[in-house]
Amino acid sequence: METNRLTKDEIFKWCSIPKEELLNQEGRKVKLEVRENREKLMVDLGNLMAEEVIEHNKRGMLTKWVLPAGPTDEYDTFTRRVNEERISLKNLWIFHMDEFLDWEGRPYPVEDSYESLEGTMNACFYGRIDDELNVPKEQRIWPRINDMDYADELCEKMGGIDTVWAGIGAAGLVAFNEAPHSYCRHISVEEYAQSKTRIVDLNEDTIVALAHRSFGACTDRVPPKSITIGFKLMLNAKRFIYMVATGAWKQTICRILMFSEPTVDYPVTIIPRYVADVTLYSTEETLDHPLSHETKGW
Template sequence: MQTNRLTKEEIFKWCSIPKEELKNQPNLKTKLEIRKDKATVMTELGNMMADEVIKHNNQGIPTKWVLPAGPTDEYAIFVERVNKERISLKNLWIFHMDEFLDWEGRPLPVADTYESLEGTMNACFYGRIDDELNVPEEQRIWPRINNIDYADEMCEKLGGVDTVWAGIGATGLVAFNEAPRNYCYRLTVDEYAKGKTRIVELNDDSMLAMSQRSFGCCLDRIPPKAITIGFRIMLSAKRCIYMVATGTWKQTVCRIILFSEPTTEYPVTIIPAYVPDVTLMTTEDTIDHPLAHEMKGW
């Protein structure tokens, strides 16, 4: 399975469709759920997470997730329900997407800082859950440079993942599975889909986006490398929920998610070819696009 690079004509066409007409388009690659704003999306996502754990607990089966360290607003809703309703997370397994590394490919200190995704999750997720309900530490699976195959081995042992809760980058990254751009080798979609946990050097556009969003475009604050789970783990899932509610920054990638065939140019497009249930949850302003309002004929 392989597609060529997307053409600008394709992208312009997809971006020019009025948002009111998107759900009626033929051959959408994912389901599309549009809510009025980010708060509404994140509240619904947090409730979906809690409902899935409750359902599996009642069935006496484990819940297996892939979670990002961003977005995180949905975790507040989830944690509130866990503590209030006494929802046990003792049978929840979490595969964390990625972790930053320094320029030499080594982990940074675990702390409540931007550079530590594990620290971020401790602060906004694990650290807010009552101890008697919390996910056991051995079930919080982080990609590690000293045991790089562990996450893939555990995913296989557990029989795959239930849900990938996926934040998406503006150029289609999922975790740090970015578009491979090394001119010395080319990867097909099938090869990339089988990708395992690995150390990566971040693409320049991702570093620019992260630095602009958080640090006034101070590029030196962004670690240049990361360790990321590959698509091998994520494509074992029964469903994937794309969580995209950041407005203009993601308007184009949302259109590509909906219409594009699988391509390594936008890795997020690979998921619907392998995961049976994929939904894009987004907001009114994120799914809109300026090309759909562009004046023509003047």
């Protein structure tokens, strides 16, 4: 069983690389696209999304995506172009990453609230697209507690995903696929890569991060569980696009993603082993690690 564990010296070494040297740095596992700020980054990503749909429509192809309910800035540009340019989304299939659950493992009401990611997407994505252009409701695939195999089986039947558009967490989560924290159970990289849709408890570091971001560090305000698609579905993708513009929160995980071998301690590192086309889109601030400015020894 593969048990790759990173050392602090490895992490310090990657974090000490000046951002100006990242584009030409040997050993980088993913492609890198850098923009000066979040606004510019998200506009470019929204345009990239629109261009993929336009190209597939011209060729009479389906477009199959995995989408997150955050970040959502890129949807501003995408939905505007869809409406202005009359881009049909009738051949777009969307596999949504995850949904919050309460402490008893039940979903919250679907509404425009923090607890409902489906409600968030209805408000910031589907609800902003003209009806005659919009994604048919049956092509909006959410992980459901009453049929956890549906998304995985449908994805396999459809021949996989074209693009996964993903944010990542500070500890390397993708969707709510987090590092497994257990003294009693050890999961290998290969096992993790085969993970399917499942109900998970949110790791405490994720709850703290979400609470700090939105609720003044009131951890009880963050839902404790979620249902998430697994890596098996996402690793069927032709390409991964990471969208990371959160500044200091993500400076270290971006370095780990770029240079680490696969490890379940940071699940995001597993993806480049299985998907050939992986690109990190990020900002100058997010890639400018403070350890790269240190003059004293570690």
